[in-house]
Amino acid sequence: MNNQSCIPIKKEWDIVGARQYGRDIAKNLGFGSVDQARIATAISELARNIYLYAQKGKICFDIVEGVNKKGIKIVAIDEGPGIEEISKVMEDGYTTSGGLGAGLPGIKRLMDDFDIISEVGKGTEITVVKWLR
Amino acid sequence: MDTVLQDIVLGNSDEIVKKWINEVEKNSVHKYSLTISEELFDSTNREFVNVIFVSVQNQGSKDDLKDFAERIINFGWPLNYLTEGMQAFRRVTTNFIIERSETLDAERFKQVLESVDEWVDPIVNFLVSEYSGSWESTVSLQKVALQELSAPLIPVMDGITVMPLIGTIDTERAKLIMENLLEGAIKHNAEVVLIDITGVPVVDTMVAHHIIQAAEAVRLVGSTCILVGIRPEIAQTIVNLGIDLSKFPTKSSLRKGFQSALEITDRAVVNLKDKGNEMENMIDSLNKG
Amino acid sequence: MMRIPILKLHNYLLISIQIDLDDQTAIQFQEDLLKKIHETGATGVVIDLTSVDIVDSYIAKVLGDVVSMSDLMGAKVVLTGIQPAVAITLIDLGIHLKDVPTSLDLEKGLIKLRQELEE
Numbered sequence: 001m002n003n004q005s006c007i008p009i010k011k012e013w014d015i016v017g018a019r020q021y022g023r024d025i026a027k028n029l030g031f032g033s034v035d036q037a038r039i040a041t042a043i044s045e046l047a048r049n050i051y052l053y054a055q056k057g058k059i060c061f062d063i064v065e066g067v068n069k070k071g072i073k074i075v076a077i078d079e080g081p082g083i084e085e086i087s088k089v090m091e092d093g094y095t096t097s098g099g100l101g102a103g104l105p106g107i108k109r110l111m112d113d114f115d116i117i118s119e120v121g122k123g124t125e126i127t128v129v130k131w132l133r
Numbered sequence: 134m135d136t137v138l139q140d141i142v143l144g145n146s147d148e149i150v151k152k153w154i155n156e157v158e159k160n161s162v163h164k165y166s167l168t169i170s171e172e173l174f175d176s177t178n179r180e181f182v183n184v185i186f187v188s189v190q191n192q193g194s195k196d197d198l199k200d201f202a203e204r205i206i207n208f209g210w211p212l213n214y215l216t217e218g219m220q221a222f223r224r225v226t227t228n229f230i231i232e233r234s235e236t237l238d239a240e241r242f243k244q245v246l247e248s249v250d251e252w253v254d255p256i257v258n259f260l261v262s263e264y265s266g267s268w269e270s271t272v273s274l275q276k277v278a279l280q281e282l283s284a285p286l287i288p289v290m291d292g293i294t295v296m297p298l299i300g301t302i303d304t305e306r307a308k309l310i311m312e313n314l315l316e317g318a319i320k321h322n323a324e325v326v327l328i329d330i331t332g333v334p335v336v337d338t339m340v341a342h343h344i345i346q347a348a349e350a351v352r353l354v355g356s357t358c359i360l361v362g363i364r365p366e367i368a369q370t371i372v373n374l375g376i377d378l379s380k381f382p383t384k385s386s387l388r389k390g391f392q393s394a395l396e397i398t399d400r401a402v403v404n405l406k407d408k409g410n411e412m413e414n415m416i417d418s419l420n421k422g
Numbered sequence: 423m424m425r426i427p428i429l430k431l432h433n434y435l436l437i438s439i440q441i442d443l444d445d446q447t448a449i450q451f452q453e454d455l456l457k458k459i460h461e462t463g464a465t466g467v468v469i470d471l472t473s474v475d476i477v478d479s480y481i482a483k484v485l486g487d488v489v490s491m492s493d494l495m496g497a498k499v500v501l502t503g504i505q506p507a508v509a510i511t512l513i514d515l516g517i518h519l520k521d522v523p524t525s526l527d528l529e530k531g532l533i534k535l536r537q538e539l540e541e
Contacts, residue, residue, distance in 0.1 A: 012444060015444065015445070023476075034312050037475060037476060037508060037511050038507075041478050041515065048479075109515070109516070110511060110514045319505075349513055350512075353508075354509045355531075
């Protein structure tokens, strides 16, 4: 199944648009209300990171199938400054924006799978998956 | 498929069966005979070897094998009975063919081994997958059953709800517990939620972490969470592990927890009749008479 | 951008947020509320979140800030009606809103405010 679709993130309102779109996909896949909120919140955080640090980028949605399971895959791609020390941003409480510092570790807790690729000066790609329970 | 070899095996099936049964009994009688009667063991062995021969004869047809496997699984025979049986068949058959061969060079040897593998391997694969299939379905059924008894929420009175937790708490269950807890608190409009961990055998750092998270989430939706049923050994482990539970109220028993739940909701239990007074009244009335 | 209406009732201000909050609206709301506290001299504020189904870290920060700011201006704030899904995602994000009073619904929130203000 290939349902990939992407939403560009350029302005603040796109954050709301992206999370609503993701929530609809999650709902149609059969996620419960709590997981829908988890997915939507994770998208919101990812989109906000793009908006804050890279100014523009995109969020892509995909339905993935594993052995006996199905899930939603969300990929956040930007061509921003990249992240110098990934292990540092994965620490709870680390922040550069003056937010709450929930950031990436928070997103990791909201979702099941988490993967990050980043190159300084080139950009960042974060992939998260939530499996249907 | 080497039909010559197949003919040798099928043509001498009686002899092979005899050898096989000897082999199987030698190997396994001490293991299974405790729970299984000798007659049943004998008849099952015969059935098993028949099924093997049928399968060798009509390559591909697995109907008999399926029936046999189902019955064996239902009776609860161990999987290694089947795998050991197949190993014995491989040994016996290979030996038998080799003993009958006039020429014994490397080529012949290889040919024999390959043919026997070709008969044995599909059967082994089939039996193992039947077994693991039945295990998987059992496991998933048990998972569902466990989820069903996972986290009941009992509204004991207006504004007070109890969730008794029983058994080990893993991450998956913790999520379910948290969801049930919060949904229930809202649904029953519960100002106080009591989590009773009397039935949780071990509270380690992870379990405590899940409980703390649940308690904090309960506070966010606007209720108060009281942790009750803390046994002495649980209190010891919690302190020894350095887990900080000071932020939310804990009580040793559900009774005490319920008492503070009543206080929080501005209520109290009153005796409708004062038994002490009644006694005095009775004695008074006797005196008067 | 939308403006969130703020209602006055005696010494209290009541706010029910019924839209998906974006950053601009949240900041605007923060300003409006503080201004309103200043104008009315309100001593208590109830912010009802029953209809809010997503609170991310930024919105949570704005809400947490507004509680501390109102406190500085002499108005106690209670958040009410936080949905289970929202509470769980906040906990997952590691946001505990420790100093923020909460209640199940608007009514209980008002009772809580009255009790706290009487003390």
